[in-house]
Amino acid sequence: MSSFSPALVRPVLVDRVLPRSLAVDAALVVAGAALTAGLAQLTVPMWPVPMTGQTFGVLLVGTVLGPLRGALSMALYLAVGVLGLPVFAGGASGSLFALTSGGYVVGFVVAAALVGGLARRAWDRRVVGTVVSFLAGTAVMYAFGLPWLAAVLGRLGPSVWHGALGYDSLAAAVWGAGFVPFLAGDLVKAVAAGLLLPLAWRGATRLRG
Template sequence: MSLSLAPSRPVLADRVLPAALRLSKGRSLATDAALVVGGAALTAALAQLYIPMWPIPMTGQTFAVLLVGTVLGSLRGSLSMALYLVAGVLGAPVFAEHTSGSLFALTSGGFIIGFIAAAALVGWLAQREWDRRVVGTVVSFAAGTVVMYAFGLPWLAVSLGDLGPAVWHDFLHFDSLGAAVWGAGVAPFLVGDVVKAVVAGLLLPAAWKGVSHLRSR
């Protein structure tokens, strides 16, 4: 029997890969590794679709994180995000705006750590077929987004707090640190978060229906 990181409950990646990549008794570890690397590469690519903003840029990478986690499953999705993080820390220009290096130098460092947990959560939900219905997919993406905020906002608060009132008051024009964290780290992204969840809610169930139709022919 071949080694594999594929979940016992198949996710979308396990249904759409060509038959040539399948083994008689499971998927090879090499195929899983390729999926992990591919997920990290997709996240790096979408990180470069950005609107320059400070302290948190607006990018496409959060959509990539949730999509990768959902399509690959919990383990492979979280490993893919861990690889993305390590690659960036080691110097590959994979973070937003082609940046890299220590997370402690980034006000968005907490979000990048949160990518791992978010991918694990949405992958776990996908293994329980949440991504096969519109509402389930939207709720799954919303939950993953909350996880990213749970990691990212405390980090942002510490970063802005260290920079001092001259930054969050004089530069960002907020009266308090809490208002700065909300106004710069949450409010500008809420509409985009909703759009991403709705797009996923339309895309992923449709992909499952397409795969089911092809397999039934």
């Protein structure tokens, strides 16, 4: 039987504690976007990519809400930021093309859908599954964010990636400024989720019982 069999698709965490309805789903989508916006303001000022808590919010929202609601929540977050609300890191807003980290924001939508899909298959009910799920979602964000960062820094030229950032090549600048500084934090977030989400499942199961 395929691992994508409907028989293996299970409720996500929020479905264990809240009833399903259009109004509830809409409220959860908005709440997920708001949570991500709030965590985006927990910022360590860095350039070209700031260090924030929003990536944890993205993965948590996707896992708890599931693939569709998680992706819609991140799409809403992206949309309201582009429309001018200061929800991006450090209170930024407006066109993603004006942000060196714009690619990561685009990746939020896909990452939330991925971890939500894995949660539908009960990956978030065990420590190892949750950690792997969060790391997979993080990899998706880098898959969108790093090429975007390379394009922006390449357009700005050596005066930025060499003169300002001190790297000898564009590739070194992208790797050193857009990936390496975040590895330890990404691992901590994944492990924290691996410890917390299975506990949340146990609590929700007892509450339901």
